[in-house]
Every structure is written in structure tokens, then in C-alpha cells.
Amino acid sequence: MKHFADLFEALDQTTKTTAKVGALAGYFARATTEDRLWTMALLSHKRPRRTVTTTLLRTWAAEEANLPLWLFEESYHIVGDLAEAIALVLPKPEGQSTKSLSEWINIIRSLKDETDEVKRETITKAWSVLNHQERFVFNKLITGGFRIGVSQKLMTRALAQATGLDENIIAQRLMGNWTPDETTFERLLFEEKPEDKLSRPYPFYLAYALDLDPTSLGPVADWQVERKWDGIRGQVIIRESHLFVWSRGEELVTDRFPEFEMLAESFPKGVVIDGEILPWKEGNPLPFQLLQTRIGRKKLSKKALETAPVILMAYDLLEYDGDDYRSHPLETRREKLVAVVNEVNCDALKLSPLVKTEDWLALNEERKKSRAHHCEGFMLKRKDSIYKQGRKKGDWWKWKIDPLTIDAVMLYAQQGHGRRANLFTDYTFAVWDGDNLVPFAKAYSGLTDGEFKEITRFVRQHTLDRYGPVRAVKPQLVFELAFEGIQRSTRHKSGVALRFPRMLRWRKDKKASEANSLVDLKGMLDLYG
Amino acid sequence: MPLIEFKKEGLYVPAADVYIDPWRRVRKALITHGHSDHARWGHQQYICSHHSKPIIKHRLGDINVHGVAYGEELSVNGVKFTFFPAGHIVGSAQIRVEHQGEVWVVSGDYKTEDDGISGTFSPIKCHTFITECTFGLPIYTWVPQQQVFDKINHWWSTNQANGVTSILMGYSLGKAQRLLAGIDASIGPIYTHGAVEQMNAVIKTAGIPLPPTKYLNKEVTEKELAGSLVITPQGATRSTWMKRFGQVSLANASGWMQLRGARRRGGADRGFVLSDHADWQGLNDAITATGAETVYATHGYTNVFKQWLDSRGLDARVVQTKFEGELSEENSVESSQSDKLPSDE
Ligand SMILES: [Zn+2]
Ligand SMILES: [Zn+2]
Numbered sequence: 001m002k003h004f005a006d007l008f009e010a011l012d013q014t015t016k017t018t019a020k021v022g023a024l025a026g027y028f029a030r031a032t033t034e035d036r037l038w039t040m041a042l043l044s045h046k047r048p049r050r051t052v053t054t055t056l057l058r059t060w061a062a063e064e065a066n067l068p069l070w071l072f073e074e075s076y077h078i079v080g081d082l083a084e085a086i087a088l089v090l091p092k093p094e095g096q097s098t099k100s101l102s103e104w105i106n107i108i109r110s111l112k113d114e115t116d117e118v119k120r121e122t123i124t125k126a127w128s129v130l131n132h133q134e135r136f137v138f139n140k141l142i143t144g145g146f147r148i149g150v151s152q153k154l155m156t157r158a159l160a161q162a163t164g165l166d167e168n169i170i171a172q173r174l175m176g177n178w179t180p181d182e183t184t185f186e187r188l189l190f191e192e193k194p195e196d197k198l199s200r201p202y203p204f205y206l207a208y209a210l211d212l213d214p215t216s217l218g219p220v221a222d223w224q225v226e227r228k229w230d231g232i233r234g235q236v237i238i239r240e241s242h243l244f245v246w247s248r249g250e251e252l253v254t255d256r257f258p259e260f261e262m263l264a265e266s267f268p269k270g271v272v273i274d275g276e277i278l279p280w281k282e283g284n285p286l287p288f289q290l291l292q293t294r295i296g297r298k299k300l301s302k303k304a305l306e307t308a309p310v311i312l313m314a315y316d317l318l319e320y321d322g323d324d325y326r327s328h329p330l331e332t333r334r335e336k337l338v339a340v341v342n343e344v345n346c347d348a349l350k351l352s353p354l355v356k357t358e359d360w361l362a363l364n365e366e367r368k369k370s371r372a373h374h375c376e377g378f379m380l381k382r383k384d385s386i387y388k389q390g391r392k393k394g395d396w397w398k399w400k401i402d403p404l405t406i407d408a409v410m411l412y413a414q415q416g417h418g419r420r421a422n423l424f425t426d427y428t429f430a431v432w433d434g435d436n437l438v439p440f441a442k443a444y445s446g447l448t449d450g451e452f453k454e455i456t457r458f459v460r461q462h463t464l465d466r467y468g469p470v471r472a473v474k475p476q477l478v479f480e481l482a483f484e485g486i487q488r489s490t491r492h493k494s495g496v497a498l499r500f501p502r503m504l505r506w507r508k509d510k511k512a513s514e515a516n517s518l519v520d521l522k523g524m525l526d527l528y529g
Numbered sequence: 530m531p532l533i534e535f536k537k538e539g540l541y542v543p544a545a546d547v548y549i550d551p552w553r554r555v556r557k558a559l560i561t562h563g564h565s566d567h568a569r570w571g572h573q574q575y576i577c578s579h580h581s582k583p584i585i586k587h588r589l590g591d592i593n594v595h596g597v598a599y600g601e602e603l604s605v606n607g608v609k610f611t612f613f614p615a616g617h618i619v620g621s622a623q624i625r626v627e628h629q630g631e632v633w634v635v636s637g638d639y640k641t642e643d644d645g646i647s648g649t650f651s652p653i654k655c656h657t658f659i660t661e662c663t664f665g666l667p668i669y670t671w672v673p674q675q676q677v678f679d680k681i682n683h684w685w686s687t688n689q690a691n692g693v694t695s696i697l698m699g700y701s702l703g704k705a706q707r708l709l710a711g712i713d714a715s716i717g718p719i720y721t722h723g724a725v726e727q728m729n730a731v732i733k734t735a736g737i738p739l740p741p742t743k744y745l746n747k748e749v750t751e752k753e754l755a756g757s758l759v760i761t762p763q764g765a766t767r768s769t770w771m772k773r774f775g776q777v778s779l780a781n782a783s784g785w786m787q788l789r790g791a792r793r794r795g796g797a798d799r800g801f802v803l804s805d806h807a808d809w810q811g812l813n814d815a816i817t818a819t820g821a822e823t824v825y826a827t828h829g830y831t832n833v834f835k836q837w838l839d840s841r842g843l844d845a846r847v848v849q850t851k852f853e854g855e856l857s858e859e860n861s862v863e864s865s866q867s868d869k870l871p872s873d874e
Contacts, residue, residue, distance in 0.1 A: 012789065012792075012793070013798065013799060014798060015798070065667060067667055068837075068840060070836075071667065071833065071836075071837055072667075074666070074830075074833045075666050075667055075668045078666060078668065078788075078830070079668055079788055079790075080790060081789070081790070084788070084789055085668060088667075088668040088669075088670075088787070089667045089668055136789075422785050422791065460851075461851060463849075466832065
């Protein structure tokens with residue numbers, strides 16, 4: 001475990017990509033094959049099945065640390081991470097351990113059918129022989145959620161360095177549904193298996209937000225313009241009468257979307273379509289939140305199927321007749337895609353419509369109307385572009401609409417979690433309703449650390465009241481909030497709910513009385529809701 | 530009438546008509562230590578420890594200040610005041626207040642581990658203890674300082690071997706001197722930012738020995754800086770001042786670095802957990818050792834800490850103060866300007 005804990009610490013201590021890849025490559029070169037495989041699994045967000053509930057972990061940690069449970073919970077709230085909070089409060093270890101990462105994982109997994117007593121005994125014994133960093137990692141193995149700032153791409157690069165294999169080949173082989181139980185390091189990376197091939201998706205090509213003047217992109221005729229839909233990016237794979245649906249998170253979600261079942265028999269030799277999974281009814285997209293009812297629950301209910309039917313808005317064709325189509329120019333792929341969609345004639349498969357335009361100026365005007373189409377803006381794709389993998393600049397761009405904005409007064413402040421535990425970073429904002437301030441949104445991002453520090457001083461000196469961790473502050477500071485959408489809501493006092501609210505800037509030039517009003521908000525609701 | 534009242538001006542001792550660490554202008558102020566949230570501008574008379582005197586004068590300019598020795602009894606209207614070391618920064622004191630057999634102690638900021646330059650904290654028996662609790666949560670337990678300095682020394686030596694300049698950030702009053710006193714100065718040259726250099730000079734006049742440092746003026750070249758250690762307040766690293774360096778490794782030394790999230794914030798490469806405040810164990814031990822039945826908590830997670838003390842059978846209360854703990858200490862380069870205090874830059 002020490003090696004892995006050291007790796008974790010080394011990755012945590014640097015923000016430099018080369019240093020991260022170096023640390024990873026060094027680790028992969030040294031570690032046992034079992035540990036390598038598990039490390040790859042963990043970095044790909046595949047963790048061992050949970051065998052101990054977090055409730056039990058919390059109780060035992062509080063008991064071991066000799067703390068009342070409420071105090072442990074308060075501490076956990078401040079830390080923001082259970083694994084770390086436990087590691088921090090536990091008493092000093094009594095011994096050391098030489099067990100490897102995979103050995104500890106197997107111990108954790110062996111607890112599946114054990115009694116709570118046995119689980120407790122095993123876990124507390126482990127805590128007593130692990131140092132702080134090892135405990136943190138051990139707890140993470142149980143609770144999941146390793147966030148180390150290592151993307152799939154960095155891991156792939158490190159593996160390429162350590163094994164000498166080609167980066168793209170590794171990326172391909174790591175995609176999909178493997179688990180450390182069903183494969184080995186050798187098999188996963190060095191062996192090509194036919195049944196894997198059947199379900200294997202292609203790495204997604206992702207676009208950056210447009211950060212330059214669109215006219216600098218050259219003639220508008222060189223570009224394919226589509227609307228940017230707000231759903232889940234997905235890949236539908238049809239091979240040898242099998243259907244697979246992958247989400248961008250590289251999860252197989254086929255059983256969540258029976259709408260696509262009928263496609264299985266449509267193309268015997270293999271077709272792969274890249275698109276956006278959208279909840280859709282009567283020719284229009286439904287609110288994004290409805291998709292949660294389709295993927296968030298364990299069992300797919302009949303009601304969810306009826307209230308949130310989905311479609312795939314087809315963007316691109318990656319495979320046709322079993323051939324990898326990605327190196328064909330977009331124009332060719334689009335032509336084929338049109339033919340495919342027309343041929344299957346399935347209600348759940350729609351062709352992403354193209355936006356026709358004469359020039360960039362007209363296109364920009366059209367972009368501003370995106371909200372009326374329930375879209376977030378445009379996607380610009382160069383007509384001769386091949387389908388690359390990962391996030392790349394140049395050929396594909398997201399050209400989003402500007403967010404909606406409103407000036408609001410800060411009413412409440414709360415301390416942040418984790419990296420901002422000592423600062424007041426979570427605020428509740430209000431607008432005027434006559435002489436009253438009505439809270440309508442919460443936001444916690446968009447400011448610099450310096451600004452958060454300055455506001456924290458203000459909060460401490462202008463606290464009117466405390467409700468647990470929340471402080472009511474003198475309504476004095478004004479912020480410009482940005483948000484992507486607005487909807488009617490019966491759950492909120494203000495009657496509106498915002499999508500992705502965040503602080504655009506601190507309006508030091510404005511007095512509280514100059515903030516916007518509920519009438520202004522309602523006006524936006526009528527326009528864009 | 531309680532011995533100490535909590536008024537809008539600050540902690541007030543009515544029987545003696547004096548204030549302790551007041552945040553509004555008063556006639557007579559007893560000052561626990563030189564940090565800006567405790568020693569504020571505008572009082573008619575200041576009384577503090579001998580070691581604090583030059584620090585407060587440096588920060589606040591031409592003021593009327595009287596120094597007392599640790600352990601020396603000062604009588605005002607029959608109320609006896611005594612300053613004892615608080616171990617927080619050079620000159621820091623806890624103030625014991627006694628009147629008609631009743632004893633209160635105001636801790637100011639304190640730490641229980643002896644850093645070699647700030648005096649040795651030891652708990653004082655009292656009926657009522659007004660304690661800070663900046664790090665009053667069980668997640669904040671410090672490892673012995675030598676372990677932290679070993680890590681810092683190792684980080685510096687490694688950087689040096691790679692020709693990288695090590696930049697260590699900490700408040701110019703307190704943390705900077707503690708770092709200097711604890712670090713292995715034989716590794717290489719140590720440069721200081723102007724604010725730190727000035728404060729060091731003041732502290733040396735108080736008779737505290739510090740290893741030799743060089744002021745990082747404009748003449749120092751990038752080549753000279755390679756492999757050296759630079760000690761600077763946090764605010765400085767955002768400015769153009771940083772542009773002069775070649776390859777650097779940036780580190781923070783603070784109690785807040787205990788949390789992984791805080792270490793990752795702000796882009797510093799390393800975070801060393803080194804605080805001038807008592808940790809969870811230190812706070813609890815100190816409170817127990819005072820024998821106080823009533824405890825007032827200031828600074829930090831006061832509500833949680835109060836509830837914890839209550840559960841241990843003490844009569845604990847929260848006091849609203851304008852003390853801000855380590856946060857403001859780290860911030861002081863920026864905040865001293867907004868407060869219109871003489872800047873310590
Ligand atoms: Zn202080
Ligand atoms: Zn303080």
C-alpha cells in the first residue's frame with residue numbers, strides 16, 4: 001500500500017502534467033501486475049464494490065477517535081471528504097503494514113457477507129497499522145471517489161511510457177466494460193479479444209469553447225453548423241445484432257434506454273453513431289433534469305419511460321459496415337449518417353439539423369435565438385475534419401450563447417468545503433420585492449481566492465445571525481450572477497429556479513438598493529422560461 | 530458585575546476601566562500581541578509585553594506604549610494584571626486579571642509547543658478562561674514541529690539540487706521568524722521579502738536571535754537566487770515581484786494546510802502544516818489545566834467548540850469578537866491597506 005499511497009501523494013503535490021506522468025510511469029514500472037491493474041481500474045473510476053456502509057465507517061471512526069458522533073459529523077462537514085476526515089481524527093497508528101494495494105482491496109472485498117462485528121474488527125485493525133496517507137487511501141478504496149487530477153489521457157500516456165505500447169491503442173483497449181476480476185494486466189493491454197471488440201466504443205471527440213472571433217475561422221462555408229443540445233453525449237453501437245449504448249462517462253447504459261432496442265437488427269455489419277441522448281416529446285426537448293429519472297434510479301420505472309421518453313440526436317457516424325469511418329472527412333460522414341438515419345426510420349433516432357447561413361454575422365444573430373430552440377448555442381465543425389479523440393482545438397468549437405445575468409444582494413453565507421474550508425464561499429442571493437429581499441439562488445463559484453478572502457472578512461464583521469453553519473449577513477454586497485436558464489418552480493419562495501447559477505463578478509460599484517427586482521426575474525421567466 | 534464584559538469596543542474590565550485587544554478606539558488598551566486583529570490603531574495608551582513593544586511601534590507608528598515584563602504585576606484601580614508567555618509569536622502574552630479573589634485569563638492567540646522564540650506557554654489557573662479556538666476541531670492535530678522542519682529542509686535541499694528556487698510563504702510577523710528559527714540555515718542562502726526583512730530587524734532589536742538573511746532587493750540576480758530559499762508573505766507572490774525568478778517551487782506554511790483541499794488551493798506546489806495556534810489536543814489540554822469552570826471561545830469554530838466543551842461538563846460560551854485568527858494573519862499584506870493601517874509591506 002505504501003507505494004500506492006506515495007504515488008497518490010506525489011500526484012497530489014504537483015499540478016504539472018509532466019511530473020504527474022513521470023510519477024505514474026515510475027509507479028507502473030515498479031508495481032506488481034495486480035497492483036497495476038487495480039491502479040488502472042481506480043484511475044478509471046472502477047472501484048471495488050462497496051462492502052461497508054459509510055454510516056458504519058462514521059460510527060466506528062468516531063468511536064476509535066473517542067469523539068461524540070455529532071462532533072465527527074461537524075468535522076466531516078468542514079473537511080468535505082469522508083475518507084480524509086476519518087484519517088484525520090483517528091489516533092496515531094500502533095504498527096505498520098507491508099500489505100500491497102491489491103491485498104487490501106481483497107480484504108475489503110472479502111467483507112461482503114460478513115457480520116458488522118467482523119467488518120468492524122477488520123477495518124479498525126487496518127486503521128491501526130496504516131499511516132495517515134495510507135489510511136486516507138484505504139478509506140477511499142471503501143468509499144470511492146478518487147479525485148487525483150489524473151485524466152484518462154494522462155494515465156494512458158504514462159502506461160505508454162511504462163509499456164512501450166502506442167497511446168491510441170491503449171486508449172482503445174481501456175475503454176469499455178472491463179473489471180480487474182475478469183482480466184489481467186497482460187490480457188487487458190496486450191491481447192485483442194473478439195467479444196470485447198463487439199461492444200467497444202470509440203473515444204469521444206470533444207470541443208473547446210470558442211475563444212476567438214468567429215470571422216477568424218475563415219469562410220463560413222467551410223463549416224458545418226449544428227445546434228448544441230443539452231443532454232447526455234452518447235454512442236450507439238450496432239454490431240452483429242447486438243446493441244450497446246455508451247455515455248460519455250464511458251459507462252454502458254444500454255438497459256437504461258429501451259427506446260433504441262429495435263436498432264439492434266438494423267445493420268448486421270456494424271454501425272456506430274455519436275449523438276446526444278435527449279428527453280424528447282412532441283418535437284421538443286424536455287428539461288435536462290428529466291434525464292436523471294432515466295439513469296439515476298436502480299430500476300427503470302414505467303412512469304419514467306412515459307414522462308421522459310428519449311431520442312438520440314445523431315451528430316456523427318464513426319463506423320459503417322464494420323469499417324472505422326473516423327478518418328473520412330466530416331462531409332462524407334454526414335452524407336452517410338443521413339442515409340443511415342433515413343434507412344432505419346426509427347422514432348428514437350433523429351438527425352441533428354444543420355443551420356444554414358450566409359455569413360458569420362447572420363449566424364451570430366441566429367445564435368442569440370438559441371434559447372427559443374432549447375439549445376445552448378452552436379457547434380462549429382470544419383467540414384473536412386476527421387473525428388479525433390479527446391478534447392482538441394482547431395476543427396471543432398462550441399459557440400455558446402451568453403448567459404443570462406442579474407444583479408443580486410448577498411443574504412446568507414456559509415463556509416466552503418474541502419479546499420475552501422476556512423473561507424465563506426457559499427452564498428444565498430436575493431432580489432427586491434418592494435422593500436423586501438426575496439432569496440432566489442445559491443452560488444459558490446466564479447470569484448478569485450482573493451475575493452473570497454475579502455468577502456470572508458466582510459461576513460465575519462457583518463454577521464447578523466447564525467443558523468448552524470449559515471450566517472445571515474448585512475445585505476450590502478451586490479453580485480452579478482450568470483445562469484444558463486430559468487424555470488418556474490413551486491419549491492422556491494421566489495417562484496423561479498435557475499440553471500447553473502454562478503457569480504460573474506462582484507459589483508463593488510453598486511449599492512444594495514441598485515440590485516434587480518423580482519419583477520425583473522419574472523420578466524426573464526416570461527421571455528426564456 | 531463580571532470581571533470582564535464584552536462591549537462593542539472589545540473586552541472590557543470595568544473595575545479598572547481598561548480594555549484588552551479592543552477593536553474600537555479607547556483610552557487604555559492592554560495588548561496580547563502584535564497581530565493586526567489584536568493590536569489596532571488609535572488608542573490613547575498601549576500596554577504590552579517588552580518584546581511586543583518594538584513590534585507594535587513598528588506597525589502602528591508613533592504611539593504611547595508601555596512595556597511590562599512577563600510575570601510582572603501591574604495594578605490598575607486595585608485590579609491586578611499580569612502578562613504570561615502565550616507561545617504564539619514573539620512577545621505574545623496571555624493576560625491574567627485578578628480582582629477581589631476572582632481570576633480571569635485572556636489567552637490571546639497561543640500555541641502549546643515551544644518554538645524557541647515566542648516564550649513557553651503554560652496554562653494559568655483561573656475561574657474563567659477566554660480562549661481562542663482557531664483550530665478547535667479534532668481534524669486539526671499537529672505533528673511535532675521537527676517533523677515539519679525535516680520536510681521543509683528536504684524540500685529545499687531537493688529544489689537546490691535541481692537549481693530551483695524555493696519560495697516559502699508565511700505571515701511576515703510570526704510565521705516568518707518561526708520558519709527562520711526552525712529551518713536548517715546551513716543548506717544555503719536565505720533571502721527575504723522587504724516586509725519580512727523589516728520585521729526581522731525589529732524583532733532582533735527585541736533580543737531574539739535569528740539566522741542571517743539577505744534582503745531580496747532589485748540587485749539580486751536570477752542566478753544568485755537559484756537554489757536559495759526565499760521567505761515572503763503570501764500577498765507578494767501574486768504581484769510582479771514574482772517575475773524575477775527562474776524556476777521556482779512555491780510552498781505554504783500554515784495550519785490550514787492540514788486539509789488536502791486547502792493544500793491544493795491557490796496553486797502552491799507544497800503545503801506544510803505549521804501553525805502558531807494550538808491544535809485540538811493543545812486547546813483541550815490547556816483548558817483542562819486552567820481548571821476554569823467557565824470558558825469563553827473566540828476565533829474560529831466557536832459554536833462547535835462550545836458544544837464540545839458543554840458536553841464535557843464545562844460552562845462554555847461563544848464571544849463575538851473581531852479577532853480573525855490565522856486567516857487574517859495570512860491576509861495582512863492586503864488587509865493592512867484596506868484598514869488604512871500603516872502597511873507592513
Ligand atoms: Zn495572532
Ligand atoms: Zn488572533
